[in-house]
Amino acid sequence: MKFSAVVLSVALAASQTSAFMAPAPMARSVGPRFSSEMAEETSAPTVATTTAEEDAPEADMKNFEEKVAEQTAAEVAAAAAAVEAAPAPVTPATYELKTIDKSKIVPGRYADEEFSATLPFLKRPPKLDGTAAGDFGFDPLGFTEDYDLFTMQEAEIRHARLAMLAVVGWPLSELVAPSWMLQNGCAPSVLNGFNIPSFLAVVSIFGAFGFLEYKTALRRTDNTKFGLMHRADLADCEDGQYGAAGDYNFDPLNLYSSIGDDAYARKGLREVEISHGRAAMLGITAFAAWEAITGHPIVENSMFFHPNLELPALVAAYYAFGSFYELDEESADTFYKFKMSSEGQARWENLKMGMGMNKGPEEDSTPAGPSKLDDFSEKASGLIEGAQKAYTKLEKMYLENVVKPE
Numbered sequence: 001m002k003f004s005a006v007v008l009s010v011a012l013a014a015s016q017t018s019a020f021m022a023p024a025p026m027a028r029s030v031g032p033r034f035s036s037e038m039a040e041e042t043s044a045p046t047v048a049t050t051t052a053e054e055d056a057p058e059a060d061m062k063n064f065e066e067k068v069a070e071q072t073a074a075e076v077a078a079a080a081a082a083v084e085a086a087p088a089p090v091t092p093a094t095y096e097l098k099t100i101d102k103s104k105i106v107p108g109r110y111a112d113e114e115f116s117a118t119l120p121f122l123k124r125p126p127k128l129d130g131t132a133a134g135d136f137g138f139d140p141l142g143f144t145e146d147y148d149l150f151t152m153q154e155a156e157i158r159h160a161r162l163a164m165l166a167v168v169g170w171p172l173s174e175l176v177a178p179s180w181m182l183q184n185g186c187a188p189s190v191l192n193g194f195n196i197p198s199f200l201a202v203v204s205i206f207g208a209f210g211f212l213e214y215k216t217a218l219r220r221t222d223n224t225k226f227g228l229m230h231r232a233d234l235a236d237c238e239d240g241q242y243g244a245a246g247d248y249n250f251d252p253l254n255l256y257s258s259i260g261d262d263a264y265a266r267k268g269l270r271e272v273e274i275s276h277g278r279a280a281m282l283g284i285t286a287f288a289a290w291e292a293i294t295g296h297p298i299v300e301n302s303m304f305f306h307p308n309l310e311l312p313a314l315v316a317a318y319y320a321f322g323s324f325y326e327l328d329e330e331s332a333d334t335f336y337k338f339k340m341s342s343e344g345q346a347r348w349e350n351l352k353m354g355m356g357m358n359k360g361p362e363e364d365s366t367p368a369g370p371s372k373l374d375d376f377s378e379k380a381s382g383l384i385e386g387a388q389k390a391y392t393k394l395e396k397m398y399l400e401n402v403v404k405p406e
Helices: 002-013 035-043 058-085 149-176 196-216 225-233 263-294 310-324 342-354 372-403
Strands: 325-327 338-340
Touching (some): 310 325, 310 342
Antiparallel strands (some): 325 338
């Protein structure tokens, strides 16, 4: 009964107040309900009476308001949770172009790597972090722990430059030098031996290199043109005050900044130089070892030093294979399998068209024309015959102008 009274009072107060405010007590007149009685209302005084609903206890009204407030708060919390659970709108990814500051070398290219870049089964030597040009973490004997790193870099670049000269001069001397300067046709060396003229020549050459070593071993490079440039390039590096190893302030053709006038481009050229120098050191060692073991010059019966078709054929075969085939990427992590590429397929079709190997069925059925196999064989034979003639001509020129047999 109390609850129904509360509901009725709320319904009556809904038009005048909100659901969260207690309606003020109001008196209402109980007027006539029929039209015949409405006329009497103007003359008869209105009798003010109060309804039973207005006597509803204030405590019940307060409890009702609290329930409504709790329900509203629960609905608001549920709506907020639904908004949080809804996925955020997906915005298109934007790519921000980051420019690299190439004015200075960032030290420690491999500082975060645990193992060596060239010997992944060994841990990276602590001092070889990739800052210097040509530093790939190779030091299996631990020389960098016992000797000064910059001094060893100086020694390496000097040996590399000398080896690059020797790997060209060694076979060239065996090809064009007079026989009285050679040892049984081999270049003079510690393993091949010397005669008096060759010994004096070698002593003179190495004496010149020794004098250069004496004058430049303790040289100062921080006040030269390239020294100041290297100090700026390596300002953030630990040994940057020493500059770059092998700096003789020598660049008459202005090639040092040919691929870019910044620190990274200059470091790239230094890496190219030391990489070629290391290959040259291995090459000249192989020359000396081969001649010491066999007793024959390195240029004898070698396709690298005499006119022949072997080396060009190998190079042509390498490029031809790469023009038609490519590595199958689907099996690249397990096998080395090759397949004909789409460009290779197009090249092959063009080649067949050029050689007349893709004639239509009407042309193939003509009895008078030669078969495709005969046509191809004839062209191949002509190509081989022309190559043989060219080789014979080159060999004759070489024997007459270079070897000069007695």
